[in-house]
Amino acid sequence: MADNWHERNPRMLRGLHHARSGQVGILTDWRLFSPDEIAREPFEQEFAIRFDCVHYAGSFIPIDRDSFLVLSMERSKRRGAFLGAELDDVARFIEMTNTALSYAIRAQKAVTTGLVDSLSTEKTAWAWLDGHARPCHYSASFNAMVGRFFGSRNGRLAPLCGDTDGFGFLVAMAAVGEQINMSLTVANPANPADTATVRIVPLRTIARDMASRGDVLLSIEVNPIQRPSIEDILTRDYGLTKAEVRLALLIWEGNKLRSAAETERITYETARSRLKIIFNKLSVGRQADLILKMSELLKG
Known part of the structure; x- marks a missing residue:
């Protein structure tokens, strides 16, 4: 049912109607359509004849509540419709296939969900998606990350913040077995870090x-969340220059102002003037207050 392809296919629409109404069993062209409908339907008159699949027999095998596996056998007008004893043979084949495939699908689902759950930890979580990023199964730890990194868009998983198109491309490439080692970074919109x-x-x-x-x-x-350094905080949040940051760090490390001036190779008076500017920018009045303020900034 990818991309609503079935909505453009009269056979699929009519077959789904039968399947969803409980009439799951063998279906043929003459059971789905009357001769008048076939005569008026462009799909039957153009597409089916063009691709030499005028007559068919098949069934919709239920997988999940709204999911069916379509089994279809088609043949040309020359061979004619499926009728009589041949139709009985087709019905037996479909019944056997239905049983085998239903078991295989249930087994595959159980194995895959178990794999997803067993691989997941608090740090690394896993999910099972179809090739269009629609969820099949989330582990408990992955489900906890929905709303933090991921959300739903038209029934498909999508990053809340970051390269949504890149994510879709990554899923599509992996779904056809290409570029399987690529990675993508997503972010929490409430906290970009x-x-x-x-x-x-x-x-x-x-x-x-x-x-x-x-x-x-x-x-x-x-x-791991990368915490900003004290240098980044002083520059970004308080507007200190590189020279002012160096002096503030020297004072924070316990150096006297005269010693800090010698380290910076500036005069004592220049260091005093620069320190007053630092005091003003950080809204403190003494060196002890400066040291305390910087320690609090680093902890925060």
Whole structure:
């Protein structure tokens, strides 16, 4: 049902109607459409004939509440419709396939969800997505990060802050088995310093084209928050120059003003003038207050 393709396919729409109404079983062209409908439907008259798939038989195998696996056997007008004993053979084949595939799909889902849950920790969380970034299963630790780094957009997982298009491209490439070692950094919009690294690996590495995307596993690892240095704080928040920062650091480290002036290779009077400017910018009046203020800034 990717990209609502089924909405442009009359056979798919009519088959889904039957499946969702509980009439899951063998379906054929003459069971889905009347002769008049086939005669009026451009899809049946143009597309089906063009691709030599006029007659078909198939079924919709339920996977989840709103998810079906479509099994379709198609053939040309020359072979004619599926009728009689041949239709009975098709029905038996579909029933056997339904049983086998339903079991395989349930088993795959159980294995994949178990893998996602077992791989996840507080620091690194995993999720199972389809090839269009729609969630299939979140681990508990990943679910805790939804709203912090990720949100939902049209039913698809998307970063709350960062390169949304880049994330979609990363999923698409992994879904077709390409560029599987790429990573992306996402951020918490409430705290841009709170970031995480996202990596995506394919669950299936072979795909014919972009339309046949496989599912992917997504990992997200929270990065340590990088605290700004005292130099960055004094420059960014208080407007100190590089020379003023050096002098303030020397005083903070316990140097006398005269000793600090010698270290900076400036006169004592120049150091006094520079220190007064530092006092003014940090709203303090004594060297002891300057040392206390800088210690508080570093802790904060």
